[in-house]
Amino acid sequence: MFLYSCSMPKIVVLKDPLSAEEHNNLGVAYEKKGILDLAEKEYNKAIRKKPDWDIPYFNLGNIYYKKGNLKKALQFYKKAVELNPDNTDALNNMAYVYYLLKDYNKAYYYIKKALSKKLKSEYLQTMKEIEEKIYESD
Known part of the structure; x- marks a missing residue:
């Protein structure tokens, strides 16, 4: 015990x-x-x-x-x-974050990369917003 x-x-x-x-x-x-x-x-x-x-x-x-x-x-x-490298949602989100950080060149690079792999309306919207900022700054 x-x-x-x-x-x-x-x-x-x-x-x-x-x-x-x-x-x-x-x-x-x-x-x-x-x-x-x-x-x-x-x-x-x-x-x-x-x-x-x-x-x-x-x-x-x-x-x-x-x-x-x-x-x-x-x-x-x-x-x-x-x-x-085929995670296009991550590429799109990277592009959008770079857009928010005002690094439009990197944003454009990553959204083009995403769109080259997959065509989605969300990606096209991201591209449109980035392109508008790029053309504004020209």
Whole structure:
């Protein structure tokens, strides 16, 4: 009895049961509800589980964009494109962030790159806004 009552309790360490995809999906759900801090945590968990997957980096870019941290958003969009050069949504978002930062040459470069891979109305709208600023400054 004495030995039992003085023994150390066993520590149980649980492994995270969720996959990178499940963490990312949970992050998307939090983001849709406007719970950006929890979404950010889930995207980071997805990255830790699958660091070569572009989608959680793209999603983190969107979180930082929504938080108003454009330079950090840009950093994550760039990482998404580095991992997947065909991530046209990340290219479009990079172009728009550069547009907001008034770097119209880089904005134009990235939107042209996105449009060369995929034609989407959102990308055409980004192109239109960038071109208007470029022509204004001429």
